Amino acid sequence: MNAPAHRAAEDVVELRIPAKAEWVSIARLAVSAVASRLQFSIEEIEDVKLAVAEALVHAIARGGDRIDVICESVPDGLRIRVRNFGLPTPEPVNEPTADEAAAGNLGIFLIRALMDSVEHEPRGAGEADLVMFKRSPS
Amino acid sequence: MNAPAHRAAEDVVELRIPAKAEWVSIARLAVSAVASRLQFSIEEIEDVKLAVAEALVHAIARGGDRIDVICESVPDGLRIRVRNFGLPTPEPVNEPTADEAAAGNLGIFLIRALMDSVEHEPRGAGEADLVMFKRSPS
C-alpha cells in the first residue's frame, strides 16, 4: 500500500491477503474483475488470472506472512505488482521434492508465457516484488 | 491498511479501491468470497455483500478519494471496516434531491437490517470508518 503520492488513486486497486493457499482464489477473483473492467478479452483475463495466481503460489511457497496484489491501470495496459511481506531472512534453503520443484518451475514459466513482461524487484529485508505487465487489448 | 501489529495477519483480507462507482462490484465480489470462505450461508453472504456495497455507495456519495474494505475473521463472526480516505473537510453541505435522499436513507437502513451491528467511528480529518459485524453461522 503506501502508493507514491503522484500515482492517481483512481487507477489502483489493491488487495492484501494472508500468505496462505486458501486466500488465493479471492485474489484470482479480484484480479479477474479488474481485468474485466479494463476491457481485456476473456482469454486475456484468464491469462492474467493464472499468472497472478502463480505469483501468489510462488510467494506462499517462499514463506512470508502476507501478500499485496496491486493492480494499476496504466496507459498501455495493466500492471500488477505482487508484493511479499515477512519473508524469512536469510531465506531458508528448503529442499523441495522433485515434483514440487517441477511445479514451481512450471509456475514461473507460466507467468512468463502468459504476461507481456515480468520483473523481479528485490526490496528491503523480508520483502520482494514481482511486477507483471499485460498489454491493453488492441 | 497499517493494521495494528497484534492483529494476526491470517485473519485479515483488505481491499483498497478508488472511491468510484465502477469499482464497487469488485468489492462485492471480494467480500462475497471472504464470507463464503468463512462458511456463511448463501443468504448471509448476500446480506454481507449488499451491506458492504451500501457502505461503499454511501462513502462515494460523501466524496473522498479512496476506500479500504477490511475484512476480519473474528471468533464470533466477520467484521468489516469500510474506511474512507480523503473526505472533503469541512464536509460540503450538498443538497441531495428528494430521490437521492430517499435512496441514501434506504442504503443506511439496509446496512442496519442486514448486519448484526453497525458503528460509525469518526477518525482524523478526512477519514471515517463504518464498522459492520455479521455473526458467524451457527
Add this chain to the structure above:
Amino acid sequence: MTLVRVTTRYTLTQMNRSEPLDIKVNVREAKGDSSVVDLSGEIDVYTSPKLKDAIGNLIDRGVYNLVINLEKVRYIDSTGLGVLIGGLKRVREHGGSVNLVCTNPQIKKIFDITGLVMIFGIFDNEDAALRALV
C-alpha cells in the same frame, strides 16, 4: 437483525458469478398503452443511471404504465431502488403505475425489508403484472 429470512435455496454459482458487471435494458410495447422493461444483470450504483435514462425516456414519451421485469436481475442496491421509486413517483403524477416481476428470493427480500413491497405491485410473472396494471 435479519428481518426476513429467505428459505429458498439457490446455488452459489447463481449468486456469485460476477458477469456481466452491467445491466441490459430492453423495452417492449405491451397491450394498451403500457410497456415492459426487461432488465438483466446487476442494478447498482454504477449501472443504475442507465436504467434511470431508460425509464425517464419512456415517461417523457408519455408511457405511464410500466411493468419492470426483474426476473433476470441478480442484484439490486439502494441506488437501483431509488431509480424505481423515482420512476413510480413520476408515473403516478400522470395516473400511471409500475408493477414489478420478481422471482429471485434475495431481491424479494430486499423489497420486503425496505417496505417497498407495499408501494410497488410485485408479481411472479409478467402476465399477472400486466393484468394488474389496469
Add this chain to the structure above:
Amino acid sequence: MTLVRVTTRYTLTQMNRSEPLDIKVNVREAKGDSSVVDLSGEIDVYTSPKLKDAIGNLIDRGVYNLVINLEKVRYIDSTGLGVLIGGLKRVREHGGSVNLVCTNPQIKKIFDITGLVMIFGIFDNEDAALRALV
C-alpha cells in the same frame, strides 16, 4: 508473449463464477483394471492436495491405468499440474499410464504452452481416453 491463442469463445459467466472454490473428486472403476477420476471445480494450490490424495490412494491400491476427466474443471494451476505429473510418474514405474479428458480451451492451452500435451494423452471424450489406455 502469448504462445497459444485460444479462439473458441466461452462466456464470462462460465469462467468467472467463483463457486465452488473447491474440487469434487469422484473415482469410478472402468473396463479392465483401469479407473476414471472425475474432477470438477478448481484445481489450485488450496484444493490440489485433495486430488493428490485421491490419485495416491488409487495407485496404492494397484490401479496404474487412469483416465482423469477434466471436462468439468474450470481452472488448474501449476500445483494441479504438478499433482498430475507426479501421478503419471508413479504409474509409469508400474507400466501404467494417465490419459486426460479435456475440452475447456483455456485448460488445453495450459497443457499446450507448458508442453505437457506431449507427456499426457489428451482426449476430447472419455471413451477415446479409455480406449487409448491399452
